Amino acid sequence: MASLRLLILLLASCCLPVFSVNDNNPTSEEQEKQKKAADTCKAFGQACGRCLSTGLTSVPFAGGALSGGINAIQEAYPVKDKVDGVSSDVQLANVKLDTLKIGTRWETWAAGAYQKPVSNIEISWLKYIELERGLKTSSTEKESLKNKFFTYYSQCEDSTLLLHRFLTAKPTSITENLGDLLANKLGCDEKEITEHFLYLNQLMFKGNYLNEMYDKLKGANTDARVVSGRNIASQSALALAKSHQRCVSHNAAHIERDIIELIDDDNVRSEIEKKVLAFLTEKYNRYDWLVAAFTTFFSKQRPKSLKKHVVRGFIKVERGIVTVAVAKQPKGTHTMAAAVKKAIESCSLREKSFCSDVEPKLMECQESVHGKRLSETYTAVHTFVKKNRQGATNAKEAPKEEPDNVEPPQTPNVYVGKCGKVEGIGRRYFIVLIKSDEEIMGVNPCTKTNCGSGKCVEPTKFIAMCECKYPQYGERCEKTLETYGTELKREVGSSQELPPNPDVSRSNNQNKQPQPSTSRSNHPQPRETNLNNPNPHGTLKIADNRRKHGRRFSSQRDWFDLRAE
Known part of the structure; x- marks a missing residue:
């Protein structure tokens, strides 16, 4: 008891400078001292928390719960190590x-x-x-x-x-x-x-x-x-x-660069996940996403038990003390999730199994779904601590029965299960991102894509794009x-007739398609330019695609700006 009192006294004495600074009008020197004292106090508090957490695990009944509470507080308020910051x-x-x-x-x-x-x-x-x-x-x-x-x-x-x-x-x-x-x-x-x-x-x-x-x-x-x-x-x-x-x-390199710029060491992990998911969903909207943010394993953050995340099938991006892992899969229909869920539950994944064994066991499982091995039915697996830390996704948990909707559901599915247990922390979990029906069955996406008079191509697995016959264009030509x-x-206001294009005339007669708006805002307009400029050549400039200050551009001329030199 005496040692505990001494520990509390030391903690209070190191935090004293934080509260002793003049609040009304502190000088820059006083502010710097207060900041250093606050960092010292926080670091000392973390050290005390680790000692208490370790000691309380051996206390009967309430010891494990108290230890888990201290670890949760430490995770919520981590101390940034200088090496991690650099x-x-x-x-x-x-x-x-x-x-x-x-x-x-x-x-x-x-x-x-x-x-x-x-x-x-x-x-x-x-x-x-x-x-x-x-x-x-x-x-x-x-x-x-x-x-x-x-x-x-x-x-x-x-x-x-x-x-x-x-x-x-x-x-x-x-x-x-x-x-x-x-x-x-x-x-x-x-x-x-x-x-x-x-x-x-x-x-x-x-x-x-x-x-x-x-x-x-x-x-x-x-x-x-x-x-x-x-x-x-x-x-x-x-x-x-x-x-x-x-x-x-x-696009993997671009995705990694985008994510690194979105990571903020000071933000709560769940907020980082939501921010990254919203960005990826808007920019890379051909895919469904699962995003997980957690403390980087080799950082100096504590406790280590909270850093035991296992990810398979993810793109991992590390920045300082934060790791963001993202899994993507092409969009599609989802009617087989219930069958995949039953297959996973039939694979003898016991709750006491080590979480690191989950993915290998799923790979080895002999269960099948519509003739496909279980290992061919999911995109990614993530094991984590605490159920509310499964990450951010636009997917929902897989149903128990296959849907009987007339229209096949487009919302992706995940399976959430239990695995292992961490002393002082509690139960651990795993989440599986289930593939679309088309990806499970290996269906060519071009079979469902109408490109009109153009041609459907598959630049990457299960992504369909249209190559249009000139002068047609558009997502579906x-x-x-x-x-x-x-x-x-x-x-x-020309009296000249435009040259006819017989290929287009035939195509338009065969496939009556809606025409784009001809409002002047959708087309480049003549710029007020000095036609007598002795140096008429301008400089082609393009704005960065980042949405600075939340502003989007309104027409092509905003990007390709011809300015007289």
Whole structure:
């Protein structure tokens, strides 16, 4: 008893400086002393807690519960070790350095080679608008406008060919592929990739239209130009689709970078899980997610019993004292979860088994579900302490019986079971993320994907994407750039007819699809630009895809900003 009193006295004496500082107007020196004293007090309290926790485990009846309560308090208020703090800062710095390298590569090309064809097409378009609107003026002024347009455009009529070369560049060439570099710069954010790639396709369409009008104004035959323009536009659109597919199939590095930037050592673990889950669900919405955040095993945090998490099938990201593990699986239908649950419960997983044995036993289990081994029916396994720490997910616990709904449920399922016990802590648990019906049965996702006149491809397992036939585009090839062409014609008030596209006409007659809105906000508009600028080439700039201050951009021009140098 005397030793316990002495321990309490020491704890109080080390915390005394925390409460002795002038609260009204403390100096910076007093604030620094108070902070150091608070850290010392907290560290000493943790040490006392460990001693008490160890001693109380041997006390009959209430000892285990008291020890567990002390450990829970220590987990809720951990002391950040200086080494862990430095490690966290270094990891974040490495991520920022990688992001800077990606940004530097983009800026190098965007400010130089890439911006040339883009700015040439945009500025030529403004000059063409001026020409079309001046055709009703006097013949002298009309000829002046024609000469001005011809003089400028004769120097940049190969802009579509140059843009095509950048978009179709092969890995073996010395030219960076524009689509790949842009997708990487955007962090493989599919929403932003879709909008940026649409802008590039529209730009190619606009360039081809300018070429055809240029030939018509000269009185030249445009047939060869039309065929050539359609071919390079089709090849460019296909190259952009391939860049998009590569991003989808190789997104693990981007996911890790995103998670590291979301981790905050000072946040409660459950809040980190919710934050990461919300971000991943929005950005990578082709997948269902299970997110777990816990104390890094090799950190200096205590107690060690609370760091015994076992994860299989997860992407693990460590930053300082926090580890975030995420498991992903393609979305689908879920009618087999009840059968998977019964199979897991038939695998002799006793509650007293070590939690580290759960996943090996599931792998070895001979139970089957619809002819598939149990090991083929789940994506990930996580063992953890305390049932309310199973992680964040949009899944629900598997039902006991298969649903008899007319529409198959789309919500993913998990199984939660018990395993082992930690002295002074209590029961431990495990959670299993169950695969979709399509993934369990190995169904090709393209069998359920209608791409219209396009082609369905599978860039990575159980993810379907549409490769559209130019000039169609959209998630299911349901839109066409011909609508954009009509908008261009309306914009200039031109008397020139747009070149017909027989392939599209046939396709539209066979598949009547809803057309996209033609409101001006959905298309790049002419910029108020000084057409007499002696240096008309602008600099292509792209905003970072991070949603700074919670603001999203409203149109393509917000990303690709042509500014006169």
